Amino acid sequence: MRILIVDDEPKTAAYVRKGLTEHAFVVDVAGDGIEGLHLATSGHYDLVLLDVMLPGVDGWTVLQGIRRQRQTPVLFLSARDAVADRVKGLELGADDYLVKPFAFSELLARIRTLLRRGAAQAAQEVRVGDLEVDRVRRRVSRGGERIDLTAKEYALLDYFMHHVGEVVSRTLIAEHVWDMNFDSDTNVVDVAVRRLRAKVDDAFASKLIHTIRGVGYVFDARDD
Incomplete structure (x- = not known):
């Protein structure tokens, strides 16, 4: 938020x-x-x-x-x-x-x-596919299983949840989640996305975080 x-x-x-x-x-x-x-x-x-x-x-x-x-x-x-x-x-x-x-x-x-x-103004509980986020309690679960996230991982997920289906660039992610100007030589965004994927995607057949090569990422329940 x-x-x-x-x-x-x-x-x-x-x-x-x-x-x-x-x-x-x-x-x-x-x-x-x-x-x-x-x-x-x-x-x-x-x-x-x-x-x-x-x-x-x-x-x-x-x-x-x-x-x-x-x-x-x-x-x-x-x-x-x-x-x-x-x-x-x-x-x-x-x-x-x-x-x-x-x-x-x-x-x-x-x-x-x-x-x-x-x-x-903003739903307390939001869902994308089988992923559920309680924004008030900051609780995340997928398929009924609780997922523990760090503060930055949660902030990144929340940003994705506010832009479901939209292609978001690394620059926008860095600006809104880290409040920083994106440096093309810095891989902080990719590392953070990789860590988030490990928690919300890796154990599930349907993936939510999709890479758009040369652009950024899109978060939704579609299949690649």
């Missing part, structure tokens, strides 16, 4: 980004309200973490701009702890409001709650 952080405090943004990345989220960061609003309304995000006090335009304005176009869950992260501020944020359409400083464990719990609540 992909999360956008809109916060002009580099230390806070880096702290949250690191923690979420360790829990298999793909995270983008915007350092001001203008960039944040642009990304939130032009990209695909499962959740937006939004500060109130931002350069460019404030968080209230960003939220209003998002709500005119999207119903993406928004969680305010702000040092403004007055009841009036919390009420204003919720009345403008925010889904939650957490006051800085905060414990990462609480933030993660609130994020997971919002993602469960936002299941109307």
Whole structure:
């Protein structure tokens, strides 16, 4: 799942980004309200973490701009702890409001709650062939057998599940799963796909991950 952080405090943004990345989220960061609003309304995000006090335009304005176009869950992260501020944020359409400083464990719990609540936008359980993924619990099984994945393997699988039947290039995979620019001399994507295949494909007659030579990969239940 992909999360956008809109916060002009580099230390806070880096702290949250690191923690979420360790829990298999793909995270983008915007350092001001203008960039944040642009990304939130032009990209695909499962959740937006939004500060109130931002350069460019404030968080209230960003939220209003998002709500005119999207119903993406928004969680305010702000040092403004007055009841009036919390009420204003919720009345403008925010889904939650957490006051800085905060414990990462609480933030993660609130994020997971919002993602469960936002299941109307993205199915909690998705299936391709006999492969099932519970996105809320991050559980994967195929043919009824539980499959244990590392955080990056799960992030790669989740990206494939969001693009079933589409040919995705190594560049796109590297950008969305590793948040990096793809270097043609780096085989990190191919190695990761090979490891994922070993867990979700090798023991099964029907293959889900298909290589498109010179292009990338396609994930679906078709036969080669």
